[in-house]
Amino acid sequence: MTIPETHDAVALLPKASGPGVVNLTHTEESQDKPPIHTKAKDQNIRVSPAVLEAAGKDGKELLHSLRTSLRGLTQTEAEERARTIGPNEVAQERRQAWSIRLLKIIRNPLVILLAILSSVSFATGDARAGTVMAGMVALGVALRFLQEARADAAAAKLKDMIHVTATVIRDGDAREMPLRDLVPGDIIKLSAGDMIPGDVRVIASKDLFVNQGSLTGESLPVEKFHDPEIKVVSSPTELTNICFMGTSIQSGTATAVVVVTGVHTYLGSMAGSITEQAAPTSFDQGLSRFTWLMIRLMAVMVPLVFLINGFTKHDWRAAFFFAMAVAVGLTPEMLPMIVSVCLSKGALAMSRKKVIVKRLNAIQNFGGMDVLCTDKTGTLAEDRVVLQRHCNVAGRETDEVLLDGYLISYFQTGLKNLLDRAILDSPDFHQQALIEKHKKLDEIPFDFTRRMMSVLVEDPEGKAILLTKGAPEEVYHQCSHFELDGKLSPMDPDLMKGLREEYESLSNDGFRVLAVATKELSGMKVCSKDDERDLVLKGYVAFLDPPKKSAALAIEALHKHGVAVKILTGDNQLISRKVCGDVGLSADRMLLGGDVEKMSDPELAETAERRRFSLASLLPTSSGSSAFSGARARCRIHGRRNQRRARIASRRHRHLSRYSYGHREGVGGSDLAGEGSNGAGRRRH
Numbered sequence: 121m122t123i124p125e126t127h128d129a130v131a132l133l134p135k136a137s138g139p140g141v142v143n144l145t146h147t148e149e150s151q152d153k154p155p156i157h158t159k160a161k162d163q164n165i166r167v168s169p170a171v172l173e174a175a176g177k178d179g180k181e182l183l184h185s186l187r188t189s190l191r192g193l194t195q196t197e198a199e200e201r202a203r204t205i206g207p208n209e210v211a212q213e214r215r216q217a218w219s220i221r222l223l224k225i226i227r228n229p230l231v232i233l234l235a236i237l238s239s240v241s242f243a244t245g246d247a248r249a250g251t252v253m254a255g256m257v258a259l260g261v262a263l264r265f266l267q268e269a270r271a272d273a274a275a276a277k278l279k280d281m282i283h284v285t286a287t288v289i290r291d292g293d294a295r296e297m298p299l300r301d302l303v304p305g306d307i308i309k310l311s312a313g314d315m316i317p318g319d320v321r322v323i324a325s326k327d328l329f330v331n332q333g334s335l336t337g338e339s340l341p342v343e344k345f346h347d348p349e350i351k352v353v354s355s356p357t358e359l360t361n362i363c364f365m366g367t368s369i370q371s372g373t374a375t376a377v378v379v380v381t382g383v384h385t386y387l388g389s390m391a392g393s394i395t396e397q398a399a400p401t402s403f404d405q406g407l408s409r410f411t412w413l414m415i416r417l418m419a420v421m422v423p424l425v426f427l428i429n430g431f432t433k434h435d436w437r438a439a440f441f442f443a444m445a446v447a448v449g450l451t452p453e454m455l456p457m458i459v460s461v462c463l464s465k466g467a468l469a470m471s472r473k474k475v476i477v478k479r480l481n482a483i484q485n486f487g488g489m490d491v492l493c494t495d496k497t498g499t500l501a502e503d504r505v506v507l508q509r510h511c512n513v514a515g516r517e518t519d520e521v522l523l524d525g526y527l528i529s530y531f532q533t534g535l536k537n538l539l540d541r542a543i544l545d546s547p548d549f550h551q552q553a554l555i556e557k558h559k560k561l562d563e564i565p566f567d568f569t570r571r572m573m574s575v576l577v578e579d580p581e582g583k584a585i586l587l588t589k590g591a592p593e594e595v596y597h598q599c600s601h602f603e604l605d606g607k608l609s610p611m612d613p614d615l616m617k618g619l620r621e622e623y624e625s626l627s628n629d630g631f632r633v634l635a636v637a638t639k640e641l642s643g644m645k646v647c648s649k650d651d652e653r654d655l656v657l658k659g660y661v662a663f664l665d666p667p668k669k670s671a672a673l674a675i676e677a678l679h680k681h682g683v684a685v686k687i688l689t690g691d692n693q694l695i696s697r698k699v700c701g702d703v704g705l706s707a708d709r710m711l712l713g714g715d716v717e718k719m720s721d722p723e724l725a726e727t728a729e730r731r732r733f734s735l736a737s738l739l740p741t742s743s744g745s746s747a748f749s750g751a752r753a754r755c756r757i758h759g760r761r762n763q764r765r766a767r768i769a770s771r772r773h774r775h776l777s778r779y780s781y782g783h784r785e786g787v788g789g790s791d792l793a794g795e796g797s798n799g800a801g802r803r804r805h
Contacts, residue, residue, distance in 0.1 A: 166389035167319075167356045168380045170304075174321040175349040175359045182321055186377060188305035190323075192289030201303040208302045208318060208381040210365070210391035218269070225264050229411035231257055231456055237448055244444060253453050260456030264480055267464045271478050286317040302378055310374040316363045319385045320376040322346045327565055328372035330363050335386065341370040343568060356386065371566075403484035407459070414450060422447045489683055496689040501665040501699050505538050505632060507546040509662040513602050515622050521659035522549055524636050528587045531560040531575045539634065542663055554580075562646045570594060576647045586639040586647055588655055592623045595635035595657065602657035611657070623660065630698020631662035665695060671703040 174182055183189055193201070226232075234257050241250035285296040289307040299317045302308070308317060310328075322328065322344050329341040336357050345360050353359055363376060366387035382388055400408070422443045429439035466483035470476075477483055494500065510522035526549055529540040536544070543549075557580040566573035572590020579585055588595065601608045602619065609615060626633045637655035641647060675685055685705060689696050693710055700707035711727060719727065 167386050168384050170379050170384075171319045171321075171356065171359075171362055171386070174377075174379045175362050177321075178348050179323045179346070182323070182377060186305040186379070188307065188377060190289075190307060190375075191292040192307040193303070193305050194291050198290060198301075198303050198306065201305065202301065205303060205384075206382060207300045209300050210383060210385065210388040218265075221268065222261070222265055225261050225268075228456070229408055229415070231261065233411065233415060234451060234453060234456065237444075237451055240444060241448065244441060246441075246444075249448055253448070253451075256453045256457050260460040263457070263460040263464055267460075267467055267480055268478070271467070271476050275476050275478060284315055284317075286314070302381055304378050304380055306378045308376050308378060310363075310369050310376060312369050312371050312373075314369045316365055316367045316369070318365050318378045318381040320363050320378050322361045322363060322374050322376045325374040326372055327567065328374045329370040329568060330367050331370045332357055332364065332367045334366050335364055335390075341568060344374070346374070401479075401481050401485045402488070403481045414452075418447050418450055421450065491684050491686060492678060493686050493688055496665075496687055496696060496699055499668075500671045500687070500703050500705075501667050504666070505542045505663040506666055507542045507548070507661060508631065508664045509626070510548065510659070511662070512659040513604055513619055513622060513657060515625070518659060519548075519551070521636050521661060522546070523551055523554065524587050524638060524658060525589055525634070525661045526551075527555065527558060527577055528573070528575050528589050528636075530555060531558075531577060532563055532565075532573060539632065539663055543661065561644075564647060564649055564652065566590070570649070570652070572598075572652070574647065574652055576641065576644065584641045584644050586641050586651055586655075588637045588639070588652060589634050589661070592633055592635040592660065595637050595655070596620075598652050598655050599637055599657040600654040608656065619657070626660060626662050627694050630695050630701075631664060632695065633660050633662050635660055665699050667699055667702040675704055 173185075177185065187197075234253050238250045238253035238257065241247070241253065284299050286299055286302060287294055287309040288297045288302060289309070290297075294309060299315070302317050304318075308320065310316070316330070323346050325344060325346045328344045330344050331341045343360070344363060347361065349359055349361055356362070357364065362379075363374075364387060365381075365385040383391075425446050426439050426443035429442050430436045433439065460480070463480040463483045466487065467477040467480060470483070470486075507522075510517065510519070510525065512518045512521060522543075525543050526546075529536065529543045532540070559578040560575060561578055561584060562576040564574040570590070571594045572588055574586055574588040576584060576586050588598070596611070596616070596619070599611050601610055602615070603609075611619075623633055623635070636658045638658055639651070639655045641651060644651075678685055687696065687700060687705070687707075693712060697707040697710070715727075
């Protein structure tokens with residue numbers, strides 16, 4: 121397999137052996153090699169060479185190079201590798217020792233100034249002033265230390281409550297094990313809903329679809345296969361037999377071998393960039409500027425007062441004490457304690473709202489926020505959809521289309537998505553007794569290439585009927601006729617125009633639309649994809665994202681407080697516009713991929729300030745304070761290439777460390793969101 125070098129690639133691949141081409145060759149010690157670096161404008165993203173090499177090998181060669189087999193590693197081998205490589209954990213913010221935490225709190229210009237003045241007061245015999253200043257310093261430092269220590273302890277307890285396991289083959293037996301105990305060479309079993317525990321190579325699969333949105337920003341899952349990679353790819357995430365840590369299985373099953381773990385993974389390289397030292401908040405900067413202003417003022421006033429008094433009164437001892445009194449008078453002794461008390465009060469108020477404030481100074485930034493970047497699904501809209509319409513091709517409501525759609529969702533054995541659940545939970549369906557009279561014969565599972573699925577059922581009359589639902593533009597291609605008022609008509613170009621207009625009308629109203637089609641297969645008990653031809657289009661089922669009842673009130677309150685709301689979503693613009701309208705947001709100016717492609721970063725930053733839809737990674741360059749809510753937001757830019765989506769998704773995670781507040785929405789949110797920000801909230805819906 122060869123991979124060309126490209127400036128837009130997510131990872132800089134190994135050095136080319138020819139002009140612009142990388143040849144992947146077998147290397148036994150790939151795990152120990154340093155990861156590959158790339159610079160995509162302002163960031164480094166890395167992928168291990170072992171992953172690239174594994175993609176091009178067949179199963180036997182791969183297992184041999186990793187010194188494993190289909191029976192998995194023995195427990196002894198796994199423990200030996202774990203001692204050598206370390207635990208399977210990405211870089212995380214380390215819990216600070218109490219001494220380091222205390223030193224960082226004390227290392228404050230105002231605290232240091234007060235400590236110096238207190239020492240001088242004691243040295244000159246003014247114990248009263250020295251005691252007051254020392255007490256104020258001690259109270260302020262102690263209060264901040266205790267509050268931040270309690271917040272870190274609470275965050276650690278929350279992490280300890282989350283236990284993620286993987287099905288691993290050890291000593292020939294399948295067992296559930298914590299992700300941190302996995303090592304390269306482990307054989308794992310994957311099924312729908314599983315998290316990928318490392319960068320793994322698929323060695324056997326069936327209808328495997330993986331959600332890579334946390335890495336690429338792509339909202340749709342991608343299909344993975346077990347065959348060796350032979351085609352040219354421009355990004356590691358395009359490798360069709362590699363699954364990356366942090367992604368999840370949408371549907372299907374697979375057997376895979378772990379290639380790299382922990383910090384060597386693709387996600388590990390991203391996590392490392394956000395657990396670095398956090399940048400000072402605007403409050404830190406403001407307090408520092410005030411302190412240095414006081415120091416500069418004292419540096420001028422105190423010597424001047426000392427010299428003037430000394431030369432005019434010729435009592436240099438009294439002049440010194442008077443100058444010290446001026447220095448003490450200029451210093452706000454109560455300020456550290458007042459600041460700590462106020463910030464602690466804010467942190468306690470936030471804790472009652474189920475928010476952990478990890479750094480007290482983030483409270484002021486949160487209160488001074490002027491931009492809120494939020495996801496749509498699960499934040500503005502509920503994390504579900506509802507069936508709103510079931511109509512024929514002319515847009516008239518009909519229960520026949522609802523019955524066909526219900527039968528498909530009811531009998532399919534794959535993972536039922538939001539749309540399937542919306543159909544099954546529809547209050548409009550009142551024919552449950554009729555469902556029991558149908559019998560399932562066969563099914564053709566959904567895949568994201570065909571973008572449709574079918575079930576073969578036997579109706580009460582004994583006829584075999586193929587029922588199909590899927591994306592209208594794909595179903596149209598497989599239909600030869602459509603049905604309206606019991607009459608069949610051919611799908612000729614003139615009539616197709618009217619059908620598309622009805623579908624587009626529903627889409628323009630913000631509906632998610634699926635087409636429903638049928639075909640009679642007399643006497644057949646099984647079906648295949650070849651049978652999904654010459655279908656009869658019956659109509660559409662249309663869904664809406666219901667907005668949260670509290671969203672409109674929350675947005676109105678934010679606007680009253682001068683906070684601009686910007687939406688980041690991977691959904692299509694029509695649905696996004698509809699939801700925004702429902703919650704009182706103007707979405708007349710939307711920033712899409714075609715627009716972004718033509719802009720430089722400064723132009724994009726300027727546009728993001730004006731548009732409702734923007735890129736959060738650019739906002740912290742402004743002078744205001746920004747918060748990021750709904751960390752599942754993909755930051756997907758419609759129409760962008762996959763590697764650009766990956767770069768944006770990585771920038772979104774990395775820039776969270778510069779935000780005052782990160783919110784993980786639901787159970788599917790990114791752990792990097794809470795890890796990288798100074799404040800973290802989490803909610804289940």
